Amino acid sequence: MSKSDRIKSLKFYAYLCQKVGSEEIVKSRRLIYTIGDIAMDNNYPRISSGSKGEGLNFKGSDTDVMFIEPDFRVYESMSDVTDRWGVALLMDTDETPPCFTYLNMLPKYGVSFVFTEQMREQRNGKMLLSSELFKIHHLRHLVLTKPMLNNIHGPCISDDLEQNDIAYCIKCDKWISQAQPWISRPRTEWPPPDLISQIISLGVLFVPIGCKGSINENFEWRISFSVAEKMLIFSFCHTQLLCYALLKILLKEIIEKLPGLKGLLCSYFLKTLMFWISEELDLSVWRPDNIIPCFIACLQKLLYCVEYSTLLHYFIPNNNLFYSRFDISNKRKLVGLLRNLYQQGIQCFSSSVTLHDYPISSCNMRRQLSPKTILAQETIHLFSSGRAIGNINRLMKNILHHSKSCLSRSIFNLFFADAHHFVSEIPNMHCRSTNKQKYFKYKHYLSQLLIGVNSDAISGWLVLATFFYSHKHYLEALIITEHVLSKFTDKTFLVPVETSFEIVVFHELHDNVMELMKHEKTITIVKALTNLDINLDSKSLAILPELQQDAQDPFMVYTCKPMAHFIRFLSYYYLENVDSYENAFMRLLREFIDNMNYKQTVSERKAKMLKLFHTMYFLGISAQMMGKLDLAKKFFRNVAICDIFNLTSAASRLSKLI
Template sequence: MDEFKVKSLDLQFYNYLCEKIGTDELVRLRRKYYQLWDFLLTNKDVVVVNSGSKSEGLDLEGSDIDVMFLRKDITVYENEAQYRNKKPNVFIMITQDIKPGFTMLKLSKSSFIFRREIYNCSDIWEQDILLSNVKVKQLLRTKHAGYDLVHGPCITDNENNRDYAFCLRCPSWIRQARKLRGKSRVWPSPSVIANIEKYGTLFVPIGCKTSVTEEFEWRISFSVAEKLLIYSFRHTQMLCYALLKIMLKEIIETYTYSKGILCSYFLKTVVFWVSEEYRGDEWQPHMILTCFMACLARLVYCVDHSYLPHYFIPEINLLEDKLISNNATELTHLLNKFYRIGPQFLTYSKTLSNFAQHHISSFNIINNFNTLYHINRKYAMEISKMCYCQRCSNIKISKISKLSTKRRNPLNLNVCIFRICQFAGISNEINGKNLSLNKVFYEIHKQRLPYIILGLNADAASGWLYLATYLFSLNQFSVSLRIIDYALSKCTPDKLYCCNDDLHYEQLYDTEQQALKYGCLDISSIFRRHVITAILFWKDSILPIKRIYELKNRYDFTNSSLPPVVYAHYLRFLCFYRLYDGDNCRKCLHDIQLTIENGYFVCAHQKVDSYTCLAAAHLKIGDKNAAMKCLDVVDRLNVSTSFCVY
């Protein structure tokens, strides 16, 4: 096969993998999602660090997420000389007569234990106060109900959906770890090395199984360093890493005799070593098969010789005691067989089984756009619900607003961030406050309005309706009406309703398609131009409707998701009602009826809430007969309502 055909096959395979595993942009979006989780859940006591395949940017079958809780009030140093300022909860590493990769943590001679729970996790060993990894895991279990299983350094739930781990940090690069500087190499870059060494190392609660001091030993963890290395991967490197994981989970693990010998961490280490030795210009899309086979060759060599050095502590052989059974011999034969066959063996996997039927000559920007659109929708809702369920404090919300106003947002999950701002702006109840007092009025403005203004960027119209709702709650009816009219002008047939429509690449203007192709336009700009979302209210949101007795007794209203146009006309009705404009009130009722009947930005499952909303409006003006007709329609639809009426 000539060189041109080889490159062509490589590029076809690369584009195929981008569609199956994810493009570089999609991988970065997944990472940023978990970075945002870390950012939001971190508080004054604990830093949250997500690790695992999903936080690395992969979403393969069996991909997991591990949540590490880093205690801020406990610090580890390598020796007493590094610790000068007297402060509580400082522990010193003891590595003498301990297997490489592990350490005991003793209380510094110049320090003291400040918190009782830390005292309860410690014990005395040969006149030193040591932290017990067993007691720390017991403490973590008491704080997380349902996480009763211990899995290595982690606790996990009965379904093994997520692992939680307690960890500590040494703020310096320890001597036991090899020096990453001083050697001429392309990867990792000096800036990545500097960030790794600046962060230091972590310690997780698990000891060496063969050690007499197992209960008091902690494993040295390089989770953050490894994540920084993976974040520095070119996309070809990332795809090679994903291919090795697919090979393990979907091919090797299906053979009974080879199951449980290798793990994803070994594969990650292999890619690290190969990346260090390869030149940067070799990790190119047109060389992906060559790069993957180089990684496989290194894995075969390591298994053949039962030797795979830890990337950061090379004295540790990760394959020690792993390849001593007859099954290990079978695994060696299997890997050598795969290497002889070549990349074709990957079609044995479920994920990549249909490559032969795919003829992808170029990158499919349309599929990539659609995937990014759906992922952004999913992440925006998940982050918004998380913030609301956690009852975000003002500190947390202010962190979000700072992110959204930065010119270079380090997370760049703008769809999520602007969505959070919408809910932050309407989440606090303000009814009952004396708005006639200027001090109270401006206090409310100062607290809520900035978030709602930021939320205008989340989509084309719904953000404006949240703003109109907010102003209605402040009795600014005329201003609210003008904003509602502007929001309705955005609800044109060419817009996409996030409730039931999919936004497709072909629906964008030619200039927008070109801007997306060349990176001049991002997905949040597309949402702001083309997408309209439903109006969501939770129990204590600002919802401008007083509880209506007849509806309260007939239905259990807890939450609501209203069609935007229906809600816009209903809000207009309320404004005119408060302005004593009966003619316009009746016109708004007619507009609501027509909007529902024509299904204009109304999903089928939203008709119940829509008719209930219309019934509430009729009851407000005393028209019980019209209200009962609407409620009869609701009964005929035979769908339980979920609209919370205030």
């Protein structure tokens, strides 16, 4: 390769590092998501996958989350069955395609739970765990806490736009025999023997999806190597990873934009392709000054696989992923497009959203966000997608024994502080009623909440305010809510959150917020700019008495600003300061009116009212306390209409006023 070609590759490599992520940023992203998996592991062990879990972030990057069922265990043979606890399942692959299996339930082993009866069916004399009923069971439970996740999409439960995927899976602790040849088959240098040993020690997973078109599709389970695949991706050098990212951008932003081609290929095929290429090539080939030829080789391999309708599963090659994948028409169209892209080389990205400004941008890059700022955004995205409920001891153990870098300790501390929002009654304390024990209980919980104020800019303080109010310390509650409301400004900017389940808002605390980002630590930026919602259950000592009947499991989620105004109203009300509580009510009402755009269509206004659900509920309770019963009825009626999951007692309150 000529010197000019190497220089061109180096420039393209530098450009991709700015667009997709440098090696440092990728490692930090992976660390952030790995910590998130540990921190948010409540009842179900969690595994982040998808582009962001792999360390990539560009338009369309997703975060798929897998939860491992702790009460189920799969075995390949009866001799492996040792556990007497949980639901024991035996693989049965005699009549299934490669990479798929039935899961026979073994009633004589382990424990049968009541809920498993809803997921099993008799089939040919065997009691099988139905993959379809398994998904339906989890959908029914998940929709209570995450109403937007209401669709079954393949093995996952998804939202309407299929941007957020959650898959519940079952684990086998041993490496299965179907994938045994993968361990010792001939290869060049990759993957190395130590990585292979590590991978096979982790076993495999089973996800609830059958082979499409199979007559027993609803009973089949796909054998998943997601953990192994994630470890293989993590072992890529940065040039390999960028080539993988280029293939994903090519698919999402070019191939799928053409009519008739959407859905023909998927990211999993590209990942499999990269694994095969990596086995075939020497590691010395994957260099920054050779990235363009490397990508062209990947594109050529993809063209070859489509032309011959052959892409073998990486771990179980008996399964051809492209078997019957294409018909004559769409195959001809796809092959023609791939040939054209191959002839264009890297100029094929001129029509992509992410990379359209190459080479102009590579010569004169605009001012980029600093790595510190990028990591702050990544952390906030992750932090908003789940909370570390009940994981204080696990988090403390990881902080003390497993955190080796400043970033990891900072992120663990962030989750550690957030976990203190969810501390409920002290065990057995309800049996003790002496003043001394009540005081101890109060001080214990207060100390927990004081740690919790370090989780973000607002919610920790507001939970503390609810605690003071619930213990009739109204003046303290007013001081804290005043501090909370001072954090809100008219200038806010949304962070695009494509993969998290809640909205994340960066609050512009000062005009020089970008300067703050330059000079402060990453974790300081995260704390200062994040506003999380509040989760409180009925056992929490910080629950408002007025909301006690509404805060049953699953946790209720409250937006901070309306809650702050509501606490101020309640505090002034019990201090009998009429002018102040009327003013607080008007500020809460103004919050509602300012967020309602009465020029919108009826459907748009209904959608907006759903978002203002709790604001209306707070207004209804406040109006009722003030004796404005007609106004209270109006708000309770609107809330009752929106409250399709009966999360509040709005309908009950309304019936008592009529």
